Amino acid sequence: MAVITIREALNQAMREEMRRDENVFLMGEEVAAYQGAYKVSKGLLEEFGEKRVIDSPITELGFAGLGVGAAMVGLRPVIEFMTFNFSILATDQIINSAAKMLYMSGGQYKVPIVFRGPGGSAYQVSSQHSQALESWFAHFPGVKVVMPATAADAKGLLKSAIRDDDPVIFIEQERMYGSKGEVPDEADFTIPLGVADVKREGTDATIVARSLMVPIALKAAEELEQQGISCEVVDPRTIRPLDIETIINSVKKTNRVVIAEESHPFCGVGAEISAQIMERAFDYLDAPVKRLSGVDAPMPYARNLEKLALPDVARMVAAVREVSYLD
Amino acid sequence: MTEDSTAAATATTAIETEEQDTTTTPLAAAPSELRIEHEQRQQKQREEIHALNKETLHHLLYQMVLIRRFEEKAAEAYTLGKIGGFCHLYIGQEAVAVGSISALRPDDYVITSYRDHGHAIAKGIPADEVMAELYGRAGGCSAGKGGSMHLFDRDVNYLGGHGIVGGQIPLGTGVAFASKYQGTDRATLCYFGEAAVNQGAFHESLNMAQLWKLPCVYICENNQYGMGTSLQRAMSLQNVSEKACAYDVASEFVDGMDVLAVRAATERAVARARQESLPTLLEIRTYRFMGHSMSDPGNYRTRSEIEKFQERDPIKLFRENLKTQNMLTDEENASIEARVKDEVERSAQFADSSPEPAPEELFAHVYANPIVNSEQ
Amino acid sequence: MATQVVMPKLSPTMEEGQLSRWLKNEGESVSVGEPLAEIDTDKATMEAQALTTGVLRKILVPAGQTVPLGQVIAIIGEPDEDIADLISKAESGAAGAENKKSIEENVESGQYGAQQELAKIVADGARTQATIQGAPLTSDVGAEPEAGAAGQPPAPPPTSAVASAVPAAQPSGNGQRGDGRLIVSPIAARMAAEAGINLQTLAGSGPGGRIVKRDIETAISNQAQAQQQTAQQPLAEAPAPPPAAQAQAAQPIAQPAPPQQPEIEGASAYRDEPLTTMRSTIARRLTSSIGPVPHFFLTTEIEMDRTAELRRSLNELDKETKISFNDIIVKVAAVALIQHPQVNASFQEKAVRYYERADIGVAVAIEDGLITPIIRGADQKAVGRISREVRELAERARNRKLQPNEYTGATFSISNLGMLGIDEFTAVINPPEAAILAIGAVQPKPVVREGEVMVRQMMRVTMSCDHRVIDGATGAQFLQTFKKILENPLLLMI
Secondary structure (H helix, E strand, C coil), X not given: CEEEEHHHHHHHHHHHHHHHCCCEEEEECCCCXXXXXXXXXXXXXXXXXXXXXXXXXXXXXXXXXXXXHHHHCCCEEEEECCXXXXXXXXXXXXXXXXXXXXXXXXXXXXXXXXXXXXXXCCCCCCCXXXXXXXXXXXXXXXXXXXXXXXXXXXXXXXXXXXXXXCCEEEEEEHHHCCXXXXXXXXXXXXXXCCCCEEEECCCCEEEEECCCHHHHHHHHHXXXXXXXXXXXXXXXXXXXXXXXXXXXXXHHHHCCEEEECCCCCCCCHHHHHHHXXXXXXXXXXXXXXXXXXXXCCCCCCCHHHHHHHXXXXXXXXXXXXXXXXXX | CHHHHHHHHHHCCHHHHHHHHHHHCCCCCCHHHHHHHHXXXXXXXXXXXXXXXXXXXXXXXXXXXXXXXXXXXXHHHHHCCCCCCCCCCCCCCHHHHHHHHCCCCCCCEEEECCCCHHHHHHHCCCHXXXXXXXXXXXXXXXXXXXXXXXXXXXXXXXEEECCCCCCHHHHHHHHHHHHHHCCCCCCEEEEEEHHHHHCHHHHHHHHHHHHCCCCEEXXXXXXXXXXXXXXXXXXXXXXXXXXXXXXXXXXXXXXXXCHHHHHHHHHHHHHHHHHHCCCEEEEEECCCCCCCCCXXXXXXXXXXXXXXXXXXXXXXXXXXXXXXCCCCCHHHHHHHHHHHHHHHHHHHXXXXXXXXXXXXXXXXXXXXXXXXXXXX | CCEEEECCCCCCCCCEEEEEXXXXXXXXXXXXXXXXXXXXXXXXXXXXXXXXXXXXXXXCCCCCCEEECCCEEEEEECCCCCCHHHHHHHHCCHHHHHHXXXXXXXXXXXXHHHHHHHHHHHCCCHHHHHHHCCCHHHHHCCCCCCCCCCCCCCCCCCCCCCHHXXXXXXXXXXXXXXXXXXXXXXXXXXXXXXXXXXXXXXXXXXXXXXXXXXXXXXHHHHHHHHHHHCCCCCCCCCCCCCHHHHHHHHCCCCCCCCCECCCCCCCCCEEEEECCHHHHHHHHHHHHHHCCCCEEEEEEEEECHXXXXXXXXXXXXXXXXXXXXXXXXXXXXXXXXXHCCCCCEEECCCEEEEECCCCEEECEEECCEXXXXXXXXXXXXXXXXXXXXXXXHHHHHHCCCCCHHHHCCCCEEEEECHHHCCCCCCCCCCCCECEEEEEEEEEEEEEEECCEEEEXXXXXXXXXXXXXXXXXXXXXXXXXHHHHHHHCHHHHHC
């Protein structure tokens, strides 16, 4: 298996899918001539030309809607937001058009589109450029929301997302483009949407982590192992549809759970997972479900404050110890 | 770029210059001036009638009358509680949908706003299915799940009514993008009201359309009111067609009470789309005779204003002109009315007898692909 | 195409409207959107607009008349159109009734839509508002946020650098808070129930003394060790309810319930009555005070002379039978139970279960413990038969030949240590039964009767009651009956 970065894995996924299906095209700000603001689309213009790799004006509502319209009549757009922070301008088209089109047309117009780009926290870019928006999108039936944490997941899930007939929000973690991992060499490697992955098995406590929280959870689990606590790390990978069964099975085994997320806690994905655990596995809990979220404040610029705003290994260790009644 | 600028410039018609004074303050003009202008337009339509065969002319009349009667029936059904929610009627604007869509091929696309009954019928969705959709029945063109504002029919390339003002403009742009990408010469008609022109979506779309040379015809149905707010109270530059120049897009100002003028302008725009793969903005000035929706008390405009526009009722004008030009006999007119009556009555009966959607429809079509681990 | 003009629904709460004025006369042309008439609704005066163009052919409701929604008020049509059918239908009221029904059936969604849109119009100005809706709507629209809601400081972030510094509460005795509530994690509660561990006996090691999984694990391993060390427990160690009882407890309970068939073969039918709030409060509070089965004890002394005489007589009549005091006590207890069904009961999780029959468990000492074979339906059986059954069951009990259904599922138990010379004792309830009667020895004692000291055959009995089911007075009433019958055994004949 090749060891590549998440950036390269995403690039491969798009390249392979564009080779596979002429209807797939990539549109977004700086995706073509500039080679991608984060270099994810590097080399695609050269291979596929201006027709299929299109630099858009800075007009998020416009090109998001254009993508939805194109998807209604047979194309498979991949719309890149330079960062998901800018997708906020396009939410009318994502929520009111893409998510509801199939339903309100009585099943006639499907919208096979991928909205992708970096999201979550970045480094020292303050409040408007460093935020996690998955709970917004995941709130709505009709869209799927994917957040890969490894190179293999990034590639396999993006390929599935492009082939999927529904609108998919594909959020890549901005800090993680450079992280490396093994990716299977098989020619048509895909990972189905809606299937969680147990990133580490354990018996004493479950950490449900997604995106950037996955490597942090794995590190915390290593530390906890030194302390005699065996952690299971479950990565849902797809937020909607959520593979709650895998999470519930883990909780039934460990009886204790910490949900880690970069996003704000209020009405967040962690809150939803917590509620579902309460509904489905109440009798298996040994401690209240613990959420470890980004703080309930906008992201500050100062480096020290930024660090305090996000869950880290130490706080994750403390959270697991708390639900294990060890402190 | 220079050739496109030329296209934009030449597309501006004589009507537009005539309209300059009255568009900014349409109600301020003296009745006598309006009368003269009206006569000129009537004369023009009478001349244009002879460019078309009788069958086409009768079809245009039939469609306009069908939409009018259909909407009247819908209004009646609404007062009876058979139709719920919002119900935005198209009465008064029939010439716009009928004239413009008559310039299309069946494989061309239409997408519009929530005032979408007229376009749906003109594009060929059976009246039965439109009425059943208004009634929220399984036999509706959107299976009862879209309602008045969300009529869809893939079979006739009708891409829906859309409920957020201006939301359909980027969508129509994307449909045109796809036609070009797929190497077809299909045109897309993308309709919106003048109030949508104030939305960013309009400006973003026109910019992209000209930038990427997309075969989209943007039709602004300027009925002069965004709900209860008049054009004058909402728009700094009220001449919508002029805004096209900001994006180097060709544009025309069209009399929306003249079905033939609408048809001719749309034919020019569609030809530009097909042959040159270029967008056009048509501002079609029209007027709605009814409220914004069924629950609109209408006290933001005067009775006399409405009556003034009703004098230029597009159906009345067209029928009169057809008769004076010997293109319509009383018998033919009666036969059209009878056919329409029949079709409308049938549509209400169809809607009444169509079953309600099955309860399982609640969760059908949320996703196109099956969900692996559904949390539902 | 003639269309009917109906009394339109012009406000969400409108049920009828008064036609205050016609604005058009019969024969006049009307165009779509043109005002036809003024209608007084429950809220305001509104114009009814023509929804079609044509001639106002017929006015069916004169000005001043009030009519229900949907009634046909006029007909618009072509000047020469035949509208006779429509008129006759309208005048017969058929159309109106049909329309009104249709409006009523459809009104829910229509009304909602209108409300929504009206709400938007409200922003357009006070005039609109007053004209179409009146005041009530405004209270829903653009309402000020509740005082203070916006200005409240945000809740402290649940995660902060200091969050983990919160000291864990000290384990405090067992898992009880100051209010006496037992604090236990869901999985710990579940494990304790399955292992039959009394949570009252545990010390919680979680925050605030919460009993958590590891506490149960410790208790289970302690229990296993204890069982290895100790021999059989005396009766005092109440076993956990058998699984069957738990399953029954979880079943939803109908009210009033027809008798249910028991799961144990041959056991009594019963009916479950859902716990009242008071009953469940009593149950919860007493349990947390004294243990899973909160006992209390009632003692009385019974004069047994007449019973002794009866017994002697019976035994003389039939030499074969050897009726014991205990056999008669079983019979009397059963008869009294039927008279006091509150005692012939058991506590279920969400209900009190009342049994139809008195199935009396009789404690029998065997070599290494005891067992309680059951006399099913003792209230129905003759004392002689009870006697034979007890002897036969006890015999087989000693030989360990009893089938499970012969010793499980009693509704009440009797433990008699009289033959061992015990004057008085208390017995421990065998759950889920609600009571057990401890019978002391029958012995001569001086008593005072009508001012004179005399010797009587006296027997002391103590009933242990499950307070979740039986209150003091209920138990006492049962004992009164029990005592009365034993003192006057002829009552058995009535």
